Every structure is written in C-alpha cells, then in structure tokens.
Amino acid sequence: MRRTTIKDVAKAAGVSITTVSHALSGGSDVKQETRERIEKLAAQMNYMPSFSGRNLKNARTGVIGLYSRYIRGFYGVLADAMCDACQQAGFELDVILAESGDMVMSSILSKRVDGAIILHSGFGDRHTEVLRETELPAVFLDREFSAGRISSVLFDSYKTGCQAADYLCGLGHREFMFIKGQDTYDGVERRRGFYQRLRERGIDLPSERELEGAFDRTTAQRSMERFIASGAPMPTGIFAANDDSAIGCILALTAAGYRVPEDVSILGCDNIELGQWYTPSLTTMKTGISTMGRLAAQETIALINGEHPGRITKTESTIVERGSCAGAPLSEAAAPVG
Amino acid sequence: MRRTTIKDVAKAAGVSITTVSHALSGGSDVKQETRERIEKLAAQMNYMPSFSGRNLKNARTGVIGLYSRYIRGFYGVLADAMCDACQQAGFELDVILAESGDMVMSSILSKRVDGAIILHSGFGDRHTEVLRETELPAVFLDREFSAGRISSVLFDSYKTGCQAADYLCGLGHREFMFIKGQDTYDGVERRRGFYQRLRERGIDLPSERELEGAFDRTTAQRSMERFIASGAPMPTGIFAANDDSAIGCILALTAAGYRVPEDVSILGCDNIELGQWYTPSLTTMKTGISTMGRLAAQETIALINGEHPGRITKTESTIVERGSCAGAPLSEAAAPVG
DNA sequence: CTGTCAATCCAAAACGTTTTGGTTTTTAAA
DNA sequence: TTTAAAAACCAAAACGTTTTGGATTGACAG
16 A cells, blocks of 8 residues: 655665656756666555655645536536646646535635636635635626626526527517526626617517426426416526526426427527437527636636736627427417417 | 634634634533633634635545546536435545546545545546555446445446346337447347347347447437448347437438338337437436445445455345337338338 | 866755654652 | 642654755866
C-alpha cells in the first residue's frame, strides 16, 4: 500500500531528492546522463509526485472543479464540453458531486481546486459572500452575478423568450399561453422575455393563460388537462418553458382530441434529443449547451490567469423549426376534433 | 488570495495549533469552553483544513475517483447512482475526465483518491498491471478482471444475450439476425450469449445474418439498407446489441416498406429513454444502470475497508415488452408491403 | 600556482496538517 | 499541606514536495 516517493527514487539513483526533483521537472542544474538515469528509474518504479505534497508547496492544484448536485442529462453534456476546454489549457476537470451548498463551500475552502464552476441550487447568497472573500476564481452558470474574481456564463433566456414570442406571432397567432417552468434564472427570464415582447406587440397574457409546468412532463400534462376540463377557450400558440413540459402539453392535448400543430401550435425550449423523434416532432429553441460549457471553462481559466475582472457572458439561442408549430388556424380559438 | 490556515485560527484564539486541531476534530484533550471559542472563531474566519495538508499526514483523501473519458448519457446515470452510495459511506465522488489511459494512471499514482472506479477504453493491460502493483482499491466496469484489491462489476451480458434469444424464440421466430455492437465487454458477451442459446436450440446464424451496428444509429441503418438492397431474404427476429442500432434498423426497414413488428420483430438492448417514445415503441432489455453504479461504489468502499479480496459481480437484465416485437408471421421470411 | 567561472550537486526550509509524547495546571484525595 | 491523578495544553516530528542558497567539483585563464 505504501507508494513510491521521491525519496525512494533518490536512493535508487544515488542522488539527493533535490536532484530528482530538478531532473523530473526539467530543471537545468542536472547533467544529461544523470537526468536520463533518473527518468528511467522513475518510470520503472512507477513514481509520480504526490498530489498533496506538490500542492502543499505550490498552492496550485491544476484542477478546475465543477460543482453540481447531479450529473445526468443536461449536466453531462455541459461537463464534456468543459473538459475539452480545460485540457486544452492544461487543466484537469473534476466533477464534484455535492449534496448541499455547504459541501460545495467546504470543498472550495479546503483549497482543492484552482477555480470553481458552480451550478448548484443549494448554493445561496450566504455562500456567495464567503466565496467572494476567498477570492477564488469562480463562474456561476445559474445566476447573474459578477464581482472581483467571479463571473457568470448564462443563456440569454430573456432574449430566448422574446424570440419565442416573435416566432409565434410571425406565424399569425394572436391567442397565447405560457407553460411556466421553475423559478430558476432561465425559468424566470424566459417568461419575462415572452411577456415583454408580447406586450410590445400589444398583446396581454391573462393569468389564467399561464399554466404550471415545473419543467416537468407530468406536471404540465396535469395542468393542461385541468385547463381543458375548465372549458375555457383554447389559445392557438403555446410557449412551454422547456421541452419536457411541451411534451406534457402535447400528450394532454392530443388525448383530448386537439391536433398539433393544426389546431394548436406548441413551441418548446432546450432542444432535447427526444424532440426530433417525437410525433409530432418538436419545434423548439436550441440553447447551445456545449458552447456554454466551453465558454464557462474558458472564463474560469481566464480568471485564474488574472486576465480580466469578473463579468457576465450570455449566449443566444436559435429556433429549430420542426413539426409542432404551424400557421394560426382561421378561427380565433382552437377547438378539439369530434 | 491567501486563505486562512490553522495557524491563523490558533493565533486568533490564543492557543496552539495542536489545540485547534483537537478542538475541531473532536479530540478529547480540550476544555468545553475553549472548544466552543475555537469553533466559533473557525466558522467566522471561514477556516477549513487544507485538503493537501491533511492528506499528506493522513494518507487518506476521503474521495473515490470515477475515471472516464466522457460523462454524458449513460455515464451520467451511473455517476449519480454511485454518488448516493459514496455519500452514504462518508466518501466524496469525483468524476475525473481523462483523455488517455496514461492520464488515468498518473492521477492514480499521484495518490489523490482512496479508490478508483474505472471505465475508460484507453486503460490497457499495461496500466492494469501497474494498478495492481500500487494495491489501490479499484473497480472495473468494462472488463472482467479481479485480483488482490481489484474487483469488477458488470452486466451479465452473456445472460442478456441468452434471454434475448429465448424471448424471440418464445414468440415463435426461427429466422434471426444480429446487429453487432463494438468489441467491448458488453458487445462481445451479448453476442456470445445470443449465439450460444440459439445453438442450444438447434439454430445456426450464418455470417451474412450479422450486420455491423457499432452501437450507432447511423451505422446500423446503413448496414440494414445494404442488406435490403442485397435482396437476401429478411429474417423475422432481430436482436440489436443496443437500442441505438435497433432504432437505426427500424428506420431502414420502415423506409423500405417493412412493418415493425408485423413483418419483422426488433429487440433492442439498454432501455434508453427514447425507446418508450419512439414509434413503434421499442421492446428492449433493461440493464439496471443505477443498480450497477450503486454496486460499484459499494464494492469500492468494501475494498477500501479491506472487507474482502477482489471479486466479480454481475447484474442481470430484464425484458421490457413494448411495441417492436410480435409473434412470428406465418410465412417463413418477411417481405415488404407493396 | 591562484583565482574565476560554469557545471553539477545537495542540505535545509517551507507548505498545512495530525499525532506523539511530553509539560503544566487543576482537581481530588490523603 | 502535600501528593497523586486527571484535565488541559503544547512543542516538535512527520507526511512529500519544491525552492533557495549554498557547496563541491573541474576547467581554464592569468
């Protein structure tokens, strides 16, 4: 269980540990012949400098930490993109799965990482304040915040909401509905953009035309079922805060005899893989997760290198036109077939 | 940028660093009053023991490393399941994304983790040998290997292949096809089980009835298109080494006028989410990724605690019956409609 | 022969902990 | 009041590195 240390290599090579250190880290104070002997020996003995020993001296770990609660789905795509950018710059990406904001904070305070990328709902203002005091380079992906060494990289979800409104209006729709997500940055901003742009176009969205979706298929489905049961007139253009809830809507609507997109158009958001295989295929907004991952990693590295103070970066989304949206039907409100 | 150390806390509390260490780690040699004062001070100063400093002394990091090349999709689900099991036992899970087997080896040799879970195609026999010498507790997820402190946790893919053969035979099929995956453990074993069980039932699968699928939708689709173009008679029961290639097959078949499952039954493997939303919905084998993740984490912890020597564990899969398989048609070989 | 310089090597300090083996202080018993 | 035991505290060593500031050569010029 005891692993090879620099001392073992030094003894085997008959030199001091200083010389071994120099030889292996490319220092200049060592004879070519000696260097080769040490290199060969180190390889033979499977020597690798201890992470802790080295970092204790260096105060630099060479690792960037991605702090999250989960890693499946969305997060995985993000992490893969970050990883590429990190390796390009000679950093290693560690995905650190933490249950609570406190665990994230502890990990950061224990000086394990050179920089942190944070998307963890448990990380609150209290933690942010401490983070700022540590002056550790950090990037948020789920809130709009910047300070000395802290940046944010975000989707421009306000604009996404605007684009959604423009797209549906462009198809001729005048009666709308919004399927609300959760109160995250993206959820709030998508909603704000959608409402704002509609208002600019002189359209007002009454509160009964906003359904709870919770970013979740089942929740959206249940909400839509209730709306249908209420007998209220059905709008023709629906914007759902994410693809999952859009699919929930479609399930409820088709079950009630509505045709998508002939009677009702539904626009999702996120461009999940499922959307292109679903029937009808889902018209949606593509948010560029990989781009965001790459930008976040690059921003972290820039902060570590002290290239600029903290700032806020936003990436835009584009429409993916598929089969769930069509021109508005001639009659004002949609009605189920049969 | 300089962070609080135990020395700072000691000075602020007017005691020695020894006392601070004892107070914060629950040692007994400290007065209640002093302990409370130190605890309050440490919290105020955002003190957290340095990871490197602590581990240098302890030779114990409290982290389990999951080494992989990617983290999206399959890997993410696995990691989430592992994380739960790790936290239950007081370990932290770090997903370490490495491009090469050498990087994995370096990370392990640098003594950063107490145990390693490895699923990295770049990790070869050469690395395995070194790993064995280090005596670091490790678990493989992608090969059948066990030794002193090394275990494997795997799907029982041989049995999965057998089950696939049994299921299709049970539906009355006699003419089969296999869509080959890659030459990974699972790819090879699924194939071996399928062929073996067919042979036991007196059925021989000629080589032209094995198509390249490469675990990939497009590859499978192209292979199937070529097979159709060849004019060879179409078998009625197809087992694809994974769901992606099963979907590729369905695309090619329906495009050529075959009906699934009326003319041809297709059985996938993995139970990806898409399968239940696809049309036709995909009959498949559910492999229990989460279970495997949990088992792998628990096995790693057991090895760390020295509870038993390395061993091999396999988890079984179950059939998920949906819409892509049906009883064999009456005629011997399937033919396209129109 | 002496002095200088470059090349090669090394001892020791420092990084932040934990732990060992004390020492000092307090308490309780005699 | 003295003594023994218990409680509270601390100095120093150790963990594995890197780095600083010499020390030791040998060659070469003066």
